[in-house]
Amino acid sequence: MHRLQDIESAFARRGGEQYAGEPVTQLEHALQTAALAEADGADDELVTACLLHDLGHLLRDLGATPTLRGLDDRHQYAALPLLQGLFGERVLGGIRLHVDAKRYLCATRPGYVAALSPDSQRSLALQGGVYSAAQAAGFIAQTGAESAVRLRLWDDAAKVAGAATPPLSHFLARARRCALS
Ligand SMILES: [Fe+2]
Numbered sequence: 001m002h003r004l005q006d007i008e009s010a011f012a013r014r015g016g017e018q019y020a021g022e023p024v025t026q027l028e029h030a031l032q033t034a035a036l037a038e039a040d041g042a043d044d045e046l047v048t049a050c051l052l053h054d055l056g057h058l059l060r061d062l063g064a065t066p067t068l069r070g071l072d073d074r075h076q077y078a079a080l081p082l083l084q085g086l087f088g089e090r091v092l093g094g095i096r097l098h099v100d101a102k103r104y105l106c107a108t109r110p111g112y113v114a115a116l117s118p119d120s121q122r123s124l125a126l127q128g129g130v131y132s133a134a135q136a137a138g139f140i141a142q143t144g145a146e147s148a149v150r151l152r153l154w155d156d157a158a159k160v161a162g163a164a165t166p167p168l169s170h171f172l173a174r175a176r177r178c179a180l181s
C-alpha cells in the first residue's frame with residue numbers, strides 16, 4: 001500500500017498547481033471528477049479511475065500549457081507504471097482510454113467539440129484529432145471503453161472554480177477498498 005502513499009504525496013506536492021487553461025487546480029479537478037462519478041453511483045474502481053485519471057500530469061513536468069508549444073504530453077500513460085499491480089484493469093483502462101474517449105465523443109456526440117475548452121481543443125489535434133466513424137466503432141468495442149466515456153464526461157464537467165467536494169482522504173479510502181494488494 002506504500003504506492004497509495006506515493007499517490008497521496010504526488011497530490012500533496014503538486015496538487016495545488018493550476019490545471020492548464022482551466023480555473024481549477026490539479027487536485028480540485030481530480031476531486032471534482034471523482035465526486036461527479038460518486039454522485040452518479042459509480043463503483044470504487046470507476047471512482048478511483050476518475051480520481052487518478054490525470055495523475056500523469058503530477059508525475060512529470062512539461063511546464064505550463066504544453067499544448068501551446070505543440071506538445072502532446074501523453075499523460076494518460078504516465079501514471080500507469082506506478083499503478084500497475086496496485087489496481088486492476090478497470091481502473092487502469094479508464095485512465096489509459098480517457099483521452100481516446102474524447103476523440104470518440106467528438107466523433108459521435110453533436111456539439112461536443114464546440115463545447116470543449118480552448119486548451120482541450122488544442123490538445124485534441126495533438127492527440128490525433130476526431131475519430132473517423134470506423135475508428136469510433138473500433139474504440140467503443142474495446143473492453144472498458146464505455147466506462148472511459150463516462151469518466152470523460154465527468155472529467156469535462158470537473159472544471160468549476162470553487163466547487164465543493166469530499167476531501168482527498170475520502171476518495172483514497174475508496175481507492176484502498178479496490179486495491180489489489
Ligand atoms: Fe486527462
Ligand SMILES: [Fe+2]
Nearest residue numbers: 029053054155
Ligand atoms: Fe482531466
